[in-house]
Amino acid sequence: MIFEIDNVEIYFDHKPILKAAYVKAETGKVTGLLGRNGSGKSSLLKILFGTLKPKYKLLRIDKKPILKRFYTTERVAMLPQFPLLPPRIKIEKAFDIYNVDFGDFSSVFLEMTSVKHQRARELSGGQQRIIEIYLVLKRNVDIVLLDEPFAQLSPLMIEKFSEIIQQEKTKKAIIITDHRYEAILEISDEVYLFQNKQTLSVTSKNDLIEMRYLPG
Numbered sequence: 001m002i003f004e005i006d007n008v009e010i011y012f013d014h015k016p017i018l019k020a021a022y023v024k025a026e027t028g029k030v031t032g033l034l035g036r037n038g039s040g041k042s043s044l045l046k047i048l049f050g051t052l053k054p055k056y057k058l059l060r061i062d063k064k065p066i067l068k069r070f071y072t073t074e075r076v077a078m079l080p081q082f083p084l085l086p087p088r089i090k091i092e093k094a095f096d097i098y099n100v101d102f103g104d105f106s107s108v109f110l111e112m113t114s115v116k117h118q119r120a121r122e123l124s125g126g127q128q129r130i131i132e133i134y135l136v137l138k139r140n141v142d143i144v145l146l147d148e149p150f151a152q153l154s155p156l157m158i159e160k161f162s163e164i165i166q167q168e169k170t171k172k173a174i175i176i177t178d179h180r181y182e183a184i185l186e187i188s189d190e191v192y193l194f195q196n197k198q199t200l201s202v203t204s205k206n207d208l209i210e211m212r213y214l215p216g
């Protein structure tokens with residue numbers, strides 16, 4: 001399945017943020033988004049998900065336009081930058097709602113076996129984020145959007161999630177944005193740099209230096 005979001009144009013208070021941005025994602029591939037703070041990465045993910053209305057965009061799946069808000073199709077899951085779990089929800093209930101198996105989770109995250117009967121607010125910020133990323137990644141959808149999943153994670157957790165991302169991409173398309181550019185370059189099959197309100201395809205760290213995203 002090929003997902004394309006094309007001609008994305010959005011303004012906030014008459015100020016252009018994106019003009020003619022384009023991103024492609026594909027089943028079996030991870031698409032990485034890089035860009036400076038405020039370059040429009042989260043906005044593009046929200047536009048794709050359907051919770052932010054741009055001036056213009058065209059979303060296509062296998063070349064066919066999708067006109068309704070994408071999240072209403074239940075084919076997409078998104079991890080936003082803000083916390084996803086309601087503070088009072090019991091962790092086992094969250095797994096039920098997402099239709100994800102807690103046993104599989106605790107066999108990978110052994111140190112979190114005991115959280116099953118706790119409420120989200122009783123866990124650390126990082127522990128909540130681990131559960132949120134896992135639930136969104138494992139959800140039975142065609143495409144997963146991850147907005148800064150690594151921000152609160154220790155290096156070991158980033159490594160674990162990189163492996164889970166590689167497993168999950170065999171069944172779905174994954175779009176990920178994060179400021180840990182080395183992790184993004186490593187796990188992504190395709191990378192776009194958000195710059196000058198556009199999206200540019202990049203393949204290496206050298207491209208990022210040439211495009212002045214990284215210091216030379």
Ligand SMILES: Nc1ncnc2c1ncn2[C@@H]1O[C@H](COP(=O)(O)OP(=O)(O)OP(=O)(O)O)[C@@H](O)[C@H]1O
Binds near residue numbers: 012
């Ligand atoms: N609801 C909003 N109202 C006004 N301006 C907004 C709104 N949402 C985003 N913006 C502006 O749009 C620009 C792009 O924001 P966005 O969150 O998409 O960037 P980003 O690339 O994800 O940044 P970061 O890496 O810092 O998370 C920023 O200048 C931001 O201030």
